[in-house]
Amino acid sequence: MTQNLLEVENLRVEFPTRRGTLVAVDDVSFSIAPGEVLGVVGESGAGKSLTGAAIIGLLEPPGRVAGGEIRLGGQRIDNLPYEKMRRIRGKEIGAIFQDPLTSLNPLYTIGRQLTETILTHLEVSEAEARDRAIKLLQEVGIPAAERRIDHYPHQFSGGMRQRVVIALALCANPRLIVADEPTTALDVSIQAQIITLLKRLCRDHGAAVMLVTHDMGVIAETADRVAVMYAGRIAEIGPVRDVIKRAKHPYTEGLMGSIPKLGGDEAKLAQIDGSMPRLTAIPKGCAFNPRCPKAFDRCRAERPDPIAVGDTKVACWLYDDAHKAAAE
Amino acid sequence: MIAFVIRRLLQAVLVMLAVGFVGFSLFAYVGDPVSIMLGQDYTQEARQRLIQDLGLDQPFFIQYARFIAGAAQGEFGISYRLARPxxxxxxxxxxxxxxxxxxxxxxxxxxxxxxxxxxxxxxxxxxxxxxxxxxxxxxxxxxxxxxxxxxxxxxxxxxxxxxxxxxxxxxxxxxxxxxxxxxxxxxxxxxxxxxxxxxxxxxxxxxxxxxxxxxxxxxxxxxxxxxxxxxxxxxxxxxxxxxxxxxxxxxxxxxxxxxxxxxxxxxxxxxxxxxxxxxxxxxxxxxxxxxxxxxxxxxxxxxxxxxxxxxxxxxxxxxxxxxxxxxxxxx
The missing domain is CATH 1.10.3720.10 (MetI-like)
Structure with a gap:
C-alpha cells in the first residue's frame, strides 16, 4: 500500500465554554491516499465540518485541537505555529467553502484574488501569475476567461462563483482539497456540474479530496471511500460501495433507508426516530443507542471503538466477536 | 455616473433652498431689524422709508427670492453689530x-x-x-x-x-x-x-x-x-x-x-x-x-x-x- 497523504489519528476537538468543555470531535481517525476522494457525511453538528477546519488549521477560537495528530505526507501539521501552517494552507491544502456568494471578497476582481494567491505561494512574476489565473479560469469552465478575469464577484452567478472558488483552491496545485459542502448553497441543476468539475479537476491535478457533505447522492457519485459521522465520532468508514450497499452500522442503515427511491411506492418515507444528541448531553455508551433499533445492554454501558469488518471499520458492538459468538 | 452626479447636484440645490428658507425666516422671527437699525429716536416717515429701502413691504416670496438671489452671489447683507458686509x-x-x-x-x-x-x-x-x-x-x-x-x-x-x-x-x-x-x-x-x-x-x-x-x-x-x-x-x-x-x-x-x-x-x-x-x-x-x-x-x-x-x-x-x-x- 502506498503512503497515505493525510493521516488523522485520534483527533479530538474541544470547545471550552462556561458550562464545561464540549467535545465536538472525539477520537476520530482516518486517512486519505494520494488522489483519493473521501466523503464525510453526517447530520449537522456531527463534527464533519470541524474535522475539515481542524485539518486546514482554521478552527474558530475558542475551538481547539485537544488531542490526536494530523499528518500531511508524514509531517505533523496540527501543532505548527500560525506562520508555518499559513504556508501549507493554499499551497499543500486547498479549501472550498459552502457559500460561493460570500467566499469571494466583493471589492476585488476575481483576477486580483487569483493572482494574489498564486504570488503568495509560487515564485512567479505578475504576468505569469495572470496567465496562470486565466488558464485556471478556463479549466474551471469560465467562458471568455481573458475578459472575465477583470470582473468583480457580483458580476458572476452562484455556480460561476463556485467555479472561481474552485480555481482559487487549485491555484498552487495543492495535494489535498478540503471541500466543505461545496454544492449545498447552489441550485440543484448546478450541483451535479460542480461536483463533476471538482472530481475531474482533482483527478487532473492529482489532488486528493476530503468532501464534507450531508448529501448521500453526492457521495455515491464522487467518493472512493466514505466516513459516516455521528455526534463527533466516526460510526462507519469504508469503500463507498460497501457502505452504501451493505451498510453495517444501524445509523448508516437508517441514513440509507431515509433516501427516497425513484419508482418506489412506499407511502411513507423511512426515518430515524429521534434526533442527534446535543454535545452537552451525549448518552453513555454508544451515542446512537437511544435511537438504535438494535441496541442491547452493552451499547448503553460501553462506547464501541471501530471494529474492522472486511474493508470497512464500524463502531458498533453488533460486530464485536463476543456478541457474534453469543448470537450463534 | 454623470446622471448620478447631476441628480445629486439637484438634490443639493433643493437642500440649500430649504436651508435658505430657514435662514431667511430668522429675519422675520428673531428680533426686528428695522427697530435695531433705526435706534431709539425715529419718525414714522423714516421708518416707512427704511422698510421700503429694505424691501420689507414686498410680498413674502419676493423677499425670499431676493434673499436667495443675493445669497447665490455671496451677498448676505450688512452685519448689524459690526456694520460691515x-x-x-x-x-x-x-x-x-x-x-x-x-x-x-x-x-x-x-x-x-x-x-x-x-x-x-x-x-x-x-x-x-x-x-x-x-x-x-x-x-x-x-x-x-x-x-x-x-x-x-x-x-x-x-x-x-x-x-x-x-x-x-x-x-x-x-x-x-x-x-x-x-x-x-x-x-x-x-x-x-x-x-x-x-x-x-x-x-x-x-x-x-x-x-x-x-x-x-x-x-x-x-x-x-x-x-x-x-x-x-x-x-x-x-x-x-x-x-x-x-x-x-x-x-x-x-x-x-x-x-x-x-x-x-x-x-x-x-x-x-x-x-x-x-x-x-x-x-x-x-x-x-x-x-x-x-x-x-x-x-x-x-x-x-x-x-x-x-x-x-x-x-x-x-x-x-x-x-x-x-x-x-x-x-
Whole structure:
C-alpha cells in the first residue's frame, strides 16, 4: 500500500465554554491516499465540518485541537505555529467553502484574488501569475476567461462563483482539497456540474479530496471511500460501495433507508426516530443507542471503538466477536 | 455616473433652498431689524422709508427670492453689530476655522483608524481593552470640559502651550495661515486636540466594530484558507471592506467638526467663524447668523457629495456597469 497523504489519528476537538468543555470531535481517525476522494457525511453538528477546519488549521477560537495528530505526507501539521501552517494552507491544502456568494471578497476582481494567491505561494512574476489565473479560469469552465478575469464577484452567478472558488483552491496545485459542502448553497441543476468539475479537476491535478457533505447522492457519485459521522465520532468508514450497499452500522442503515427511491411506492418515507444528541448531553455508551433499533445492554454501558469488518471499520458492538459468538 | 452626479447636484440645490428658507425666516422671527437699525429716536416717515429701502413691504416670496438671489452671489447683507458686509466678515474668519478643522480631522483620522484596526485585531489584548475604556471618556466628556482641562494642564500648570488665539499668522493672498509660524503652529495644538478627541474616539470605535464584523465574514475565512499573509488579509481585505461605513461617518463628522468648532473656538478665543457666530448670537446679529447657517449647510452638502463619490471608488458593486453585468444568470 502506498503512503497515505493525510493521516488523522485520534483527533479530538474541544470547545471550552462556561458550562464545561464540549467535545465536538472525539477520537476520530482516518486517512486519505494520494488522489483519493473521501466523503464525510453526517447530520449537522456531527463534527464533519470541524474535522475539515481542524485539518486546514482554521478552527474558530475558542475551538481547539485537544488531542490526536494530523499528518500531511508524514509531517505533523496540527501543532505548527500560525506562520508555518499559513504556508501549507493554499499551497499543500486547498479549501472550498459552502457559500460561493460570500467566499469571494466583493471589492476585488476575481483576477486580483487569483493572482494574489498564486504570488503568495509560487515564485512567479505578475504576468505569469495572470496567465496562470486565466488558464485556471478556463479549466474551471469560465467562458471568455481573458475578459472575465477583470470582473468583480457580483458580476458572476452562484455556480460561476463556485467555479472561481474552485480555481482559487487549485491555484498552487495543492495535494489535498478540503471541500466543505461545496454544492449545498447552489441550485440543484448546478450541483451535479460542480461536483463533476471538482472530481475531474482533482483527478487532473492529482489532488486528493476530503468532501464534507450531508448529501448521500453526492457521495455515491464522487467518493472512493466514505466516513459516516455521528455526534463527533466516526460510526462507519469504508469503500463507498460497501457502505452504501451493505451498510453495517444501524445509523448508516437508517441514513440509507431515509433516501427516497425513484419508482418506489412506499407511502411513507423511512426515518430515524429521534434526533442527534446535543454535545452537552451525549448518552453513555454508544451515542446512537437511544435511537438504535438494535441496541442491547452493552451499547448503553460501553462506547464501541471501530471494529474492522472486511474493508470497512464500524463502531458498533453488533460486530464485536463476543456478541457474534453469543448470537450463534 | 454623470446622471448620478447631476441628480445629486439637484438634490443639493433643493437642500440649500430649504436651508435658505430657514435662514431667511430668522429675519422675520428673531428680533426686528428695522427697530435695531433705526435706534431709539425715529419718525414714522423714516421708518416707512427704511422698510421700503429694505424691501420689507414686498410680498413674502419676493423677499425670499431676493434673499436667495443675493445669497447665490455671496451677498448676505450688512452685519448689524459690526456694520460691515457679512460675506467679508465670514471670509476673514474662514481660514482660521478651516485650518483648525483640517488639523482636527487629520488628527482624528490618523490616530482613530490605526487604533481602531489595532483594537479590532487584538480584541482581547489588554492594551485594546484599555484603549476602548479610555475612548469612552472621549465619547462622553463634553468638548468644552476637555478644552478647559487641556488649558489647565498644558497652559496654566505646565506653561508649555498658549491658551488662546492663533499666534502669529501670515497673509497668503487673502488667506491668513497659522501653519507658517512657530507660534501659529503651537497655538493650533490644544484646540486641534480638543476638537479632534470626540471624533477620534468615535472613528476608533467604529473602525474596531467594523473590523470585528468583517473578520467574521466568509471571504476573510476563505482568504485565510488560501494562505494569504496576515498583512494582506488584515489591511488589504478586511480594512478595505470597513471603509464604506467609515467614510460615511467620517464625512458627516468632518461637517460636524466645522460646525461644532463653535465650542472649541469659544473656549480658546479662536478668531474663526464659530467664535464670530457666538458673538453674533449675543448681539442678535441676524444676517451673520443666517449666512453662517447657509455656509455650514453648504459644507455639509459638499462633503456628502464627495462621500457619495468616494463610495463609487471603493465599492465596485455601486458602479452601474451594464455591459459587464452580462454574466448574471449565466451558469
Amino acid at each position: 457679512v460675506a467679508e466678515l465670514l471670509l476673514e474668519r474662514l481660514p482660521a476655522t478651516l485650518e483648525l478643522s483640517l488639523c482636527a480631522a487629520v488628527l482624528a483620522l490618523a490616530a482613530g483608524v490605526p487604533l481602531g484596526v489595532y483594537c479590532g485585531l487584538n480584541r482581547d489584548g489588554w492594551l485594546a481593552r484599555l484603549l476602548l475604556s479610555v475612548s469612552l471618556i472621549g465619547v462622553s466628556l463634553p468638548t468644552f470640559l476637555i478644552g478647559i482641562l487641556l488649558i489647565l494642564f498644558f497652559s496654566v500648570i505646565l506653561g508649555w502651550l498658549p491658551s488662546f488665539g492663533r499666534g502669529d499668522v501670515v497673509q497668503l493672498g487673502g488667506w491668513s495661515t497659522g501653519f507658517l509660524t512657530p507660534t501659529g503652529l503651537r497655538a493650533l495644538i490644544l484646540p486641534s486636540i480638543t476638537l479632534a478627541l470626540f471624533q477620534l474616539t468615535l472613528i476608533m470605535r467604529l473602525v474596531r466594530s467594523e473590523m470585528l464584523e468583517v473578520l467574521r465574514t466568509d471571504y476573510i475565512k476563505f482568504a485565510r484558507a488560501r494562505g494569504l499573509r496576515n498583512r494582506a488579509i488584515n489591511f488589504g481585505h478586511a480594512l478595505k471592506n470597513t471603509l464604506v461605513p467609515v467614510i460615511t461617518i467620517t464625512g458627516l463628522q468632518l461637517g460636524g467638526i466645522i460646525a461644532f468648532a463653535i465650542v472649541t473656538e469659544t473656549v480658546f478665543q479662536w478668531p474663526g467663524m464659530g467664535f464670530l457666530f457666538i458673538q453674533s448670537v449675543q448681539a442678535a446679529d441676524v444676517p451673520v447668523m443666517a449666512a453662517y447657517l447657509m455656509l455650514i449647510a453648504f459644507f455639509f452638502v459638499l462633503i456628502n457629495l464627495v462621500v457619495d463619490l468616494l463610495y463609487y471608488l471603493v465599492d465596485p458593486r455601486l458602479r452601474i456597469d451594464k455591459g459587464a453585468a452580462g454574466g448574471h444568470g449565466g451558469h
